[in-house]
Amino acid sequence: xxxxxxxxxxxxxxxxxxxxxxxxxxxxxxxxxxxxxxxxxxxxxxxxxxxxxxxxxxxxxxxxxxxxxxxxxxxxxxxxxxxxxxxxxxxxxxxxxxxxxxxxxxxxxxxxxxxxxxxxxxxxxxxxxxxxxxxxxxxxxxxxxxxxxxxxxxxxxxxxxxxxxxxxxxxxxxxxxxxxxxxxxxxxxxxxxxxxxxxxxxxxxxxxxxxxxxxxxxxxxxxxxxxxxxxxxxxxxxxxxxxxxxxxxxxxxxxxxxxxxxxxxxx
Numbered sequence: 001x002x003x004x005x006x007x008x009x010x011x012x013x014x015x016x017x018x019x020x021x022x023x024x025x026x027x028x029x030x031x032x033x034x035x036x037x038x039x040x041x042x043x044x045x046x047x048x049x050x051x052x053x054x055x056x057x058x059x060x061x062x063x064x065x066x067x068x069x070x071x072x073x074x075x076x077x078x079x080x081x082x083x084x085x086x087x088x089x090x091x092x093x094x095x096x097x098x099x100x101x102x103x104x105x106x107x108x109x110x111x112x113x114x115x116x117x118x119x120x121x122x123x124x125x126x127x128x129x130x131x132x133x134x135x136x137x138x139x140x141x142x143x144x145x146x147x148x149x150x151x152x153x154x155x156x157x158x159x160x161x162x163x164x165x166x167x168x169x170x171x172x173x174x175x176x177x178x179x180x181x182x183x184x185x186x187x188x189x190x191x192x193x194x195x196x197x198x199x200x201x202x203x204x205x206x207x208x209x210x211x212x213x214x215x216x217x218x219x220x221x222x223x224x225x226x227x228x229x230x231x232x233x234x235x236x237x238x239x240x241x242x243x244x245x246x247x248x249x250x251x252x253x254x255x256x257x258x259x260x261x262x263x264x265x266x267x
Contacts, residue, residue, distance in 0.1 A: 062228025091168035197230035
């Protein structure tokens with residue numbers, strides 16, 4: 001099943017299950033608890049990010065080819081950084097290039113996002129997928145100048161500006177994706193394919209990440225894990241390619257769909 005989160009004509013935020021005919025039926029109850037798909041057709045005024053994350057746990061340098069293009073050694077443990085939940089952006093809404101804290105090196109990163117469905121801690125790797133609700137597309141938008149030069153050796157400043165975490169277009173429940181290591185993932189910028197690879201190139205697969213992140217740490221329902229990006233990012237190109245006003249960037253993942261956002265400047 002694929003789930004959307006949306007705003008109805010009265011402004012209420014609801015969930016619905018997509019149907020084969022293109023319609024969606026409202027979901028009653030708690031998406032992270034007891035719920036059911038009703039017969040009522042969803043009236044979608046605006047499509048929203050499929051979840052409002054309790055937290056963003058983000059993994060860097062998690063594809064072998066991406067580590068190679070950045071001339072970085074393969075990590076011994078997953079490289080963790082965080083994004084603020086306020087960085088969330090909806091499908092179709094703009095990625096805003098920072099101007100108050102200016103960046104001229106804003107980059108795209110297509111990523112598979114994992115949504116935790118149940119509170120968990122110290123999860124064994126062989127049970128990790130039991131705690132997954134589903135998967136969605138993510139763009140880990142990154143201001144490379146703030147990430148590398150001005151962030152005090154931390155990545156968070158360059159990764160967590162407003163709108164730097166687009167998610168969508170839907171949440172594919174885990175029955176749709178029994179093996180998250182067997183997906184094609186790509187970024188298309190202004191019609192040109194920039195990243196095109198497979199999730200089986202991850203250094204740490206999804207069960208390994210959940211086991212690591214839940215170690216001595218509680219993961220709450222709705223927590224989102226961004227699992228890293230493949231090679232082809234803008235900063236590693238010659239010459240570099242950074243996002244500019246007027247661009248359109250799309251993240252595509254097999255079995256989930258396409259997440260598209262325009263790019264504008266902060267006013």
